[in-house]
Amino acid sequence: MLRAGAPPPNSFTLAFTIKACAVVPALGEGQQLHSQAFRHGLEPSPYVQTGLLNLYARCEEVALARNVFDGMIEDKNLVAWSSMISGYSRLGMVNEALDLFREMQAAGVNPDEVTMVSVILACAKTGALDLGRWVHAFIDRKGIKLDLELSTALIDMYAKCGLIERARWVFDEMVERDTKAWSAMIVGLATHGLAEDALGLFSRMLQLKVRPNNVTFIGVLSACAHNGLVDDGRRYWSTMQKMGIKASLENYGCMVDLLCRSGLLDEAYSFVTDMPILPNSVIWRNLLVASKSSNRIDIVELASKKLFELEPQSSENYVLLSNLYASKSQWDRVRYMRKMMKDNNVTVVAGCSSVEINGHMHKFVVSDGSHPEIKEIRLVLREIADRVLRAGHKPWTEAVLHDVGEEEKEVALCEHSERLAIAYGLLKTKAPHVIRVVKNLRFCPDCHEVTKIISKSYDREIIVRDRVRFHRFIGGSCSCKDFW
DNA sequence: ATAGGGTTAG
Numbered sequence: 001m002l003r004a005g006a007p008p009p010n011s012f013t014l015a016f017t018i019k020a021c022a023v024v025p026a027l028g029e030g031q032q033l034h035s036q037a038f039r040h041g042l043e044p045s046p047y048v049q050t051g052l053l054n055l056y057a058r059c060e061e062v063a064l065a066r067n068v069f070d071g072m073i074e075d076k077n078l079v080a081w082s083s084m085i086s087g088y089s090r091l092g093m094v095n096e097a098l099d100l101f102r103e104m105q106a107a108g109v110n111p112d113e114v115t116m117v118s119v120i121l122a123c124a125k126t127g128a129l130d131l132g133r134w135v136h137a138f139i140d141r142k143g144i145k146l147d148l149e150l151s152t153a154l155i156d157m158y159a160k161c162g163l164i165e166r167a168r169w170v171f172d173e174m175v176e177r178d179t180k181a182w183s184a185m186i187v188g189l190a191t192h193g194l195a196e197d198a199l200g201l202f203s204r205m206l207q208l209k210v211r212p213n214n215v216t217f218i219g220v221l222s223a224c225a226h227n228g229l230v231d232d233g234r235r236y237w238s239t240m241q242k243m244g245i246k247a248s249l250e251n252y253g254c255m256v257d258l259l260c261r262s263g264l265l266d267e268a269y270s271f272v273t274d275m276p277i278l279p280n281s282v283i284w285r286n287l288l289v290a291s292k293s294s295n296r297i298d299i300v301e302l303a304s305k306k307l308f309e310l311e312p313q314s315s316e317n318y319v320l321l322s323n324l325y326a327s328k329s330q331w332d333r334v335r336y337m338r339k340m341m342k343d344n345n346v347t348v349v350a351g352c353s354s355v356e357i358n359g360h361m362h363k364f365v366v367s368d369g370s371h372p373e374i375k376e377i378r379l380v381l382r383e384i385a386d387r388v389l390r391a392g393h394k395p396w397t398e399a400v401l402h403d404v405g406e407e408e409k410e411v412a413l414c415e416h417s418e419r420l421a422i423a424y425g426l427l428k429t430k431a432p433h434v435i436r437v438v439k440n441l442r443f444c445p446d447c448h449e450v451t452k453i454i455s456k457s458y459d460r461e462i463i464v465r466d467r468v469r470f471h472r473f474i475g476g477s478c479s480c481k482d483f484w
Numbered sequence: 485a486t487a488g489g490g491t492t493a494g
Contacts, residue, residue: 012485012486013486014486016486018487019487045486047487048486050487050488054487057488077487080487081488082488084488086488114488115489116489118489120490148489149490152489152490153489154490156491178490180490180491181490183491183492184490184491185491186491187491187492188491213491215491218493219491219492222493222494249492249493250493251492253492282493283493
C-alpha cells in the first residue's frame with residue numbers, strides 16, 4: 001500500500017485516507033490503514049481513532065467500532081460518542097444506541113445536532129415512537145437546533161412511527177428544504193396512503209424549483225401504487241425520464257407494484273421482461289403474488305425459478321410458494337416445497353414483535369422461551385386466553401402453516417410474537433398505560449380483533465402496528481385492510 | 485490542514 005521510500009504517514013494523511021475508506025465504505029483497506037497506524041505509532045491520535053471508529057461503524061462492524069471506542073482511555077470526545085451511537089443506530093440496535101446516549105450525558109458530554117440525528121435514526125428504524133417523542137422533547141428542551149439534517153431525520157422518524165401529522169408539522173416548520181427533506185416528506189405521505197398530499201407536495205416542490213431525484217420518485221410512484229392511480233403513475237414515470245433522472249431498481253419496482261396492484265398482470269410481466277436492468281427478488285416476488293389468483297402458470301413458474309436462483313436460502317420464498325400451492329389445493333407441490341426446504345437446509349425465520357417499556361425496546365419471536373420472565377409472561381397469556389374466550393371470541397388465530405404437527409401448532413398459536421409482546425406490556429405497565437407493539441410482519445385482521453378485546457378487558461390502550469406500512473391496500477395483490 | 489448527521493419499493 002505504501003511505496004518503499006515514500007514519506008511515512010502522519011496523523012493528517014492517515015485520517016484523510018481512513019475517512020475515504022469510511023465513505024466508500026471499504027473495510028479491508030481501512031483495516032490495512034489501521035495496522036499502518038499501529039506501525040507508525042499514530043494510534044493515539046484522536047483524529048485517527050475517531051476515523052477508525054467511524055470506519056467500523058459505517059461498515060456495520062459494531063464490535064470492532066466498540067473496540068476502538070473502549071480503547072480511547074482519555075476523555076472520549078463528542079465525535080467519538082456520536083460515531084459509536086450511529087454505529088448502533090445503523091444496525092437498528094436501539095437499546096444500545098440509547099444506553100450509550102444516556103451514558104454519554106452521564107459522562108458530562110453534551111450532545112449536538114449530529115448526535116441527535118443518530119439517536120432519532122435508531123427510533124425510526126425500530127418504530128420506537130415513545131422514545132422518538134421523548135428524544136424530540138429532549139432536543140427542544142436543550143435548545144438543539146433543528147437544522148436540515150435533524151429535521152429530515154425527525155420527519156422520517158414520525159412518518160415511520162405512524163405520526164404523519166407530526167412529520168408534516170416538522171416539515172412545515174423548516175426554513176430551508178432540500179431534495180432529501182422533500183423526499184422524506186413525500187415518501188412518508190405515500191406510505192400512509194395519502195396520495196393526494198404526496199402528489200400535491202411534489203408539484204409544490206417543482207414550483208419552488210427544487211430538483212427531485214430518484215428517491216423522490218419512489219415516493220411519487222408508490223403513492224400512485226397505493227391508491228390505484230395507474231395513469232398518473234405512468235405519467236410520472238415519463239416525467240421522470242423527461243427530467244433526465246435515471247430510474248433505479250427501486251423505481252422499476254414501484255412501477256411493477258403499481259401495475260400488479262391494479263390487476264394489470266400482463267403489462268407488469270412485459271414491463272419486467274423489458275427492463276434494461278436485472279430485476280431483483282422483490283420484483284419477482286411481487287409478480288408471483290400478483291399471479292396467484294390468475295391462470296398464468298407460466299408467470300408463477302418463471303418468477304419462482306428466478307426467486308430460487310436469486311435467494312436459494314430465503315425461507316420466505318418457500319413459504320410463499322407453499323402457501324400459494326396450498327391455496328390451490330396442490331398438496332403434492334406443497335410437499336415438494338417442504339422437501340426442497342429440507343434438502344437445501346432452509347429454516348424458517350420467525351417474525352418478531354417489540355414493545356416499548358420505560359425507554360427500552362423488548363423484542364419477542366414466536367414461541368421464544370428464552371426470556372427471563374417467560375413464566376410470568378405465560379401466566380398472562382393464559383389469562384388473556386380466558387378473557388378473550390369469555391368475550392365470545394376464539395383466542396387464537398388459525399394457523400397459516402399447513403402441515404405442522406398438532407403440538408407444534410398449539411405452541412405456534414399461543415405464542416404469536418405480538419401476543420408475547422402484549423403480555424409483557426401488560427405485565428410491566430399499569431392501567432391506563434398505552435402499550436405500543438411494533439410488528440415486523442403484517443398482522444392479520446383477526447389479531448386486530450383480539451387486540452381490541454384485550455385492550456378493553458385490561459383497560460390499557462394497546463396499539464399493534466406494522467413497522468412501516470400504513471396505507472390500506474387496494475387492487476388484486478393484497479387484501480389485508482385492518483392495520484390499526 | 486485533519487473527526488460524527490438526513491430521504492430508497494414490498
